[in-house]
Amino acid sequence: MTIKAAEALPISVRNVTKTYGAVHALDDVSLEVKSGEFLTLLGPSGSGKTTLLMVLAGFTRPDCGSLTFGDREVIRTPPHLRDVGMTFQSYALFPHMTVAGNVGYPLRLRKRPKAEIAERVERALETVQLGGYGDRRVDQLSGGQKQRVAVARAIVFEPRILLMDEPLSALDKKLRDQMQIELRHLHEQLGMTTVYVTHDQREALTMSDRIAVVNHGRIMQLSTPRDLYEHPANRFVADFIGDSTFLTVSRVGSDVVFGGVPLIHAGPLPDTPDLQLMIRPERIVLSPDGPRDGANNFAATATDVVYQGDSYLLHARLDTGEMVALRGAVRGSNAASLPRLGDRVTLTLAPEDTVLIDGSQT
C-alpha cells in the first residue's frame, strides 16, 4: 500500500512583485499552474525562481500581487496554514528525530491518533521505497535516502500542492538521474500539483509537463519542454536550454539572408530588428556529398574534432567567419571517416531545423 492520490489544486499567481532595495527579485510575475501539473521554474541563480517558490510557500512576503490555491486567496496566509508540502535543498530533516519522527511530524501537529500516524508514516516511507527505515537516525542515511525521507515528510499529510526547491542538487549524477525518474513516477501516482525549482536544464526537460524559464525576476517563456527547445522565445531561453550557435541574419524584403544567401525556413518568423539563426549542434549535419537541394548549406573548414564516446563534436569555421558546433553520432560505419583538422566540409541544415529567433537577451 502506498499513499493515495490527493485531489490536486490549481495555483494562480497574479502580478506578484518583490523588490529588495532597487533589485526586482520578482517583476510583475503572473503564472497559472494547472491542477495536477508538474511545472518547473528554471533559471540561473539570482533569477528569482527561488523567490517565487518562497512566495508560494509563504516564506517571502511580496510587495503586491495575488496568489490563489484553488479558490482560496493565500497571499496573506502564514506558511503553517497554507497546507502545502515542500522539500528543501538542504533536506531540512530534523536531526533530533528519527526518520519516523520526521515523517510523522506533520501528522502529530494535526493531532492524528497514534495508530493512524504509525500506519501513514510507514505507507509514506514505502511510497519512497524506504519501508522499515522508521527507526533509523537521520545522520545514518545517505544523501539519496535523506532526499526520500524529505519527500515522504512532504507528502505524508496528503497536501494538494507540492513545492520542491532544487531537491536533487546535492546528489551525484547517477543518483540524480534515477531520482528524476522516481519523482516523476511519484508525481504520476499522487497527482498533486507540483512546482519544482532547478537550475539544471536537463533535469527540467526530463521531468516537467511545462517549464517556466525565469530571468531577472520575470518569466521569459512558459511552455512544454519540447516547445521551449525547438522554439525558444528569445536568445536567453535558447542559450539557457541546450547548446547552440547563433548567427546574425538580416531581412531583405521577404527573405531572411545569411552570407548573401536566402535561408529556407519552415517555422515562424519573429518580428524583431535583431533576428538570429539558432543552430543546435545535433540538428546540423555533415553532407559528405556536398550541398543538398531544398536545405541550407554552409561551406566550412574543420578546426577541431573531439571524440566523446557516444558522439563526436566538430567545431567548424564557416567561410563567412563564424564558428559553428556540430554533434554527430559515432557509428561503426563512420568511425573511420570522421573529419580531420583542416578538412573542407559542407554543413547542412534542414528547413524545419532552421529556427529563427529574437536575438534579445530579455
Added chain:
Amino acid sequence: MSMQTAPSNAAGLRRDERLERLTLFGLSSPAILLILVVLVIPVGWLFYVSFIGANGQFSLENYERMISRRSYLRIFVTTFQVSLLTTGLCILIGYPFAYFMSQLPSRLANLCLITVLLPFWTSLLVRTYAWLVLLQKQGLINNWAISLGLWDEPLKIVHNMTGTLIGMVHIMLPFLILPVYGAMKAIDRDYLKAAANLGASPRVAFWTVFFPLTTPGLFAGALMVFILCLGFFVTPAVLGGGKVIMVSMQIVSNIELFVNWGAASALGVVLLVLTVAILWVASRFLNLDRMTGGGH
C-alpha cells in the same frame, strides 16, 4: 632467502616501534610532569592531610565532624541551594537573552556579545564590590527606587541570599549565554521553515524544533555554571554578609580562624568528589543526548 631476511627485518621494525614510543613519551613528559606537580601531588596531599587528626595520627575525625555537626550539613545544603538557584536564574535570564541575540542581524548581535563579554573580562572582585555599592541600603538602587516611589523603606538586597544570588547570576551569565548562543547560531534556518511548512505555528516550531536543538548547549552551559558555583568564594563572601556560608568559605575559616588544615582538606575532598560525581553523571547524559542526534 626471503625467509631468512624476514625475521631480522621484523626485529628491526620492532625496535623502531619501541624507539618511537619512547620518543613520544619523552615529548609528552613535560606535560605529564606539569600535571603531576600542579594537580596529582597537591590533590594527593589534600587527601592525605584530610585523614590526619589533631594529634598528628591517622584519623577519620575530619570526616566524622562533617557528619556529626549540623552546621556542616547546613553549609552543604546552602552551597547546593545557591548553586541550583544561580543556575536556574541564569537559564531563565540567559536563554531568552541568547535567543534575542541569535535573532538580531550579525552587527547588532556582535554588539550584544560584547556587552556580555565586557563584564566577563573585568575583575571578579571589582564587579562584586560594584554590586555592593549598587545594592547597599544607601546604594544607587535603593535611593532611586525610593525617590521614584517604587518602595518606601530601603530594601535589604545585600548581605543576604538575595545579594549573593544577584552577584553570582551576573558573574555566571556569560558561561551560560555563550554555549547557548553558539547552539542557536548553529541551527539551520531551514529547520524552522520546514516546521512551519509542515504546519507548526511559530510557538510550536520553537518548542518542537528550536528548543530541542539548543538543549546540548543549554546543558553544557548550565553544568558549567553549576560546577563553578559549587566552589565559588568571593561573591558570596562579600555579598552574603556572613549569612550565606558556602563550602569554600568554611574552608577558608577552617584555615584562617582555626588553623585546622585537616578539616579544611576534608571539606575540599568532599567538594572535589561531589563535583567529579556530578560531571560524571552529566557527561553520560550529554553523550546520550549527542547519540540521539541532538548534538552538532
